[in-house]
Amino acid sequence: MNGFDYRGNELFVENVPVKKIVESMGSPVYIYSEKALRDSLSAYQEAFSGHRTIIAYAMKANGNLKILSLLGKMGAGADVVSGGELFRARTAGIPVEKIVFAGVGKTDVEMREALDAGILMFNIESSMELERLSRVAVSMGKTAPVALRVNPDVDPKTHPYISTGLKKSKFGIPMDQALEEYKKAARLPGIRIVGIHQHIGSQLTEISPFRDAFDRMVAFARLLKENGIGVSWMDLGGGLGIRYDNEKPPTPKEISHEILSRMKGLDAGVILEPGRSIVGNAGMLVTRVQYLKETAVKMFYIADAGMNDLIRPSLYGAFHDLWPVEKRSGKGRKGDLVGPVCETGDFLVQDRELPPVEPGDLLAVMSAGAYGFAMASNYNARPRPAEILVSGDRFSVIRARETYQDLIRGEGIV
Ligand SMILES: Cc1ncc(COP(=O)(O)O)c(C=O)c1O
Numbered sequence: 001m002n003g004f005d006y007r008g009n010e011l012f013v014e015n016v017p018v019k020k021i022v023e024s025m026g027s028p029v030y031i032y033s034e035k036a037l038r039d040s041l042s043a044y045q046e047a048f049s050g051h052r053t054i055i056a057y058a059m060k061a062n063g064n065l066k067i068l069s070l071l072g073k074m075g076a077g078a079d080v081v082s083g084g085e086l087f088r089a090r091t092a093g094i095p096v097e098k099i100v101f102a103g104v105g106k107t108d109v110e111m112r113e114a115l116d117a118g119i120l121m122f123n124i125e126s127s128m129e130l131e132r133l134s135r136v137a138v139s140m141g142k143t144a145p146v147a148l149r150v151n152p153d154v155d156p157k158t159h160p161y162i163s164t165g166l167k168k169s170k171f172g173i174p175m176d177q178a179l180e181e182y183k184k185a186a187r188l189p190g191i192r193i194v195g196i197h198q199h200i201g202s203q204l205t206e207i208s209p210f211r212d213a214f215d216r217m218v219a220f221a222r223l224l225k226e227n228g229i230g231v232s233w234m235d236l237g238g239g240l241g242i243r244y245d246n247e248k249p250p251t252p253k254e255i256s257h258e259i260l261s262r263m264k265g266l267d268a269g270v271i272l273e274p275g276r277s278i279v280g281n282a283g284m285l286v287t288r289v290q291y292l293k294e295t296a297v298k299m300f301y302i303a304d305a306g307m308n309d310l311i312r313p314s315l316y317g318a319f320h321d322l323w324p325v326e327k328r329s330g331k332g333r334k335g336d337l338v339g340p341v342c343e344t345g346d347f348l349v350q351d352r353e354l355p356p357v358e359p360g361d362l363l364a365v366m367s368a369g370a371y372g373f374a375m376a377s378n379y380n381a382r383p384r385p386a387e388i389l390v391s392g393d394r395f396s397v398i399r400a401r402e403t404y405q406d407l408i409r410g411e412g413i414v
Pocket residue numbers: 058060061079102103164199201202203237238239240273274275276277370
């Protein structure tokens with residue numbers, strides 16, 4: 001993994017030994033590589049360099065302010081899905097003219113905030129939302145720039161919980177209603193049509209669903225044009241997968257080829273919303289093994305990180321590779337790496353051959369940069385871990401470990 005490697009038996013992030021970070025910051029701890037972050041954004045920027053393009057980083061994957069600011073300074077915009085994300089993106093200095101706002105449940109307040117900010121466009125997910133946005137914009141004496149999120153009914157061949165472009169999904173406007181909705185949008189006083197949007201799912205590892213979706217979107221853009229509705233942006237969403245295990249997802253270059261070869265004659269800029277493929281393999285979660293416990297049927301390795309820190313294994317049965325921070329000799333054993341949370345579903349690894357491990361050892365749960373900290377919770381009153389960014393020979397705290405006081409902030413005993 002770019003930025004994460006062994007020197008001898010010791011795991012390093014760039015030039016810093018992981019053990020050194022944990023000695024001063026404790027565990028569990030998220031550690032990111034600045035180089036890996038920069039390289040993954042650059043790969044997109046280079047792939048689309050000949051075309052008017054905004055890489056609107058899907059910050060739901062990891063909304064840490066420092067990461068946002070680093071990506072923003074490199075030229076990224078942001079795909080936001082709530083008022084809170086808009087606030088974070090702006091606080092991190094992402095320019096509003098590179099911010100797009102998606103999500104099925106935008107409230108009046110969120111609409112007003114985004115209109116006040118002057119974002120690039122709203123990605124509208126239903127007919128009612130379109131009408132409401134028009135009313136809100138008119139009440140503010142503004143027109144809202146919009147794209148309609150069109151649901152192309154393409155199977156992304158990924159986990160059902162992260163498939164978003166199927167007919168049965170709650171996202172977007174069905175393809176067969178989209179032209180009528182665009183015509184309606186063109187009539188609404190508070191709406192200005194600027195784009196088309198789609199996003200079919202996450203952790204896509206094959207090129208064919210992208211191809212199908214791009215074909216449908218481009219055909220739809222041409223249909224709109226024939227109906228006198230031009231768009232200046234094609235927002236083709238995110239979803240490019242990463243290698244967790246032995247997947248071989250397409251590269252941004254391959255995606256750009258598929259997109260740009262279809263865009264001829266459309267005269268529109270491209271917006272992409274990658275999240276996971278920017279941060280996923282730029283981060284890991286390091287945990288310390290507390291106890292070993294053998295039962296008649298299973299070997300449990302009990303760690304200080306659990307589903308509250310990284311929920312992907314519990315939620316999706318997701319695979320994360322496990323690397324020892326210091327390699328030991330000897331033979332590993334099959335078992336579960338579980339957390340301290342009071343749920344049977346609290347595991348990071350299940351029924352897998354683990355490296356040789358003793359109590360007190362540190363293990364790195366790899367590929368945890370996306371939907372890791374972002375989905376962490378305080379369940380069981382567990383403070384969320386620190387986040388550390390390694391840049392060459394240095395490391396810095398980009399989010400302090402939460403304290404017990406953080407756990408009760410805002411509460412009171414009346
Ligand atoms: C609208 C939208 N755009 C972009 C993304 C980012 O997807 P990924 O992290 O797979 O690139 C998502 C993820 O859910 C999304 O819903």
